[in-house]
């Protein structure tokens with residue numbers, strides 16, 4: 001079965017390409033924000049919903065007005081894609097999966113998406129529309145031979161690095177079946193606790209980086225506004241941020257790949273991270289472990305490799321329930337790492353007991369045929385590294 005898979009590489013654009021990209025990022029951002037305002041105003045003023053087709057038609061008109069002709073200086077594809085992204089953001093909002101779309105800032109990460117009509121791929125080199133020379137790509141891993149890229153996204157992160165993400169359709173072979181099944185629980189002391197009793201990943205590992213980050217931020221705050229030194233200090237902060245994000249993603253990818261390789265059925269709790277982050281004492285640790293990103297990786301890798309991922313209800317009392325006898329405690333505070341079951345007198349490690357419950361419930365759920373919504377998992381195209 002063909003699967004979509006994204007390959008990301010560092011690129012080093014020439015000065016001329018940088019100029020073109022800066023313009024393209026600017027136009028894509030402008031169009032996104034312009035259409036967001038349009039849709040918001042229409043909704044508030046007339047309780048009317050505007051969809052992609054209408055924003056697209058209005059963009060064509062806009063580009064003909066003399067004061068907006070600069071929009072025609074760049075490839076028209078990234079601006080169209082910006083409208084599609086906004087449309088998707090609205091759909092996610094209306095279907096309750098995301099917050100209301102926000103305006104894109106010129107200080108954040110910049111992106112431009114090109115579809116097949118806006119780039120050339122000759123099997124070795126990639127050239128974007130309105131550019132003479134191919135991109136200088138650092139091929140840190142090969143693209144699968146004979147593949148045809150369908151979408152190319154260029155990003156410039158806040159640390160000033162340029163990256164290209166190439167989406168290809170690839171025949172990913174399912175892994176040979178294995179017997180093992182596992183339940184995973186989100187830990188605070190360890191990132192993941194498996195029902196086999198394995199504790200993986202210490203989120204405090206990333207705290208070292210955070211010290212560095214705090215230091216860079218302190219330096220930034222002391223610099224005068226608008227000064228050159230302030231700009232330098234800001235870039236330094238962004239670089240530390242980027243390094244932390246890279247390391248975390250790398251770690252999560254290694255772990256999610258290993259778990260998918262080793263197990264046929266993987267059961268996890270579908271946590272509402274948003275609700276939990278509101279609890280401030282927990283917030284740091286939870287954003288540290290990046291559970292939702294980790295879950296996303298497990299989801300698409302399970303689809304790729306022919307594994308079953310079962311997400312269980314977040315309201316299931318996995319921590320408070322004794323996995324040996326089924327007794328449910330009235331309450332169990334977060335700092336209680338161990339507890340004794342009053343019914344069967346089993347002594348529990350809080351996280352391990354939870355992971356075992358997640359596995360047991362997950363297996364029951366999957367036996368009843370209510371496994372993870374495969375439609376959603378398929379729709380996720382993975383960013384691999």
Ligand SMILES: [Zn+2]
Pocket residue numbers: 322323324325326327341342343344345346
């Ligand atoms: Zn018990």
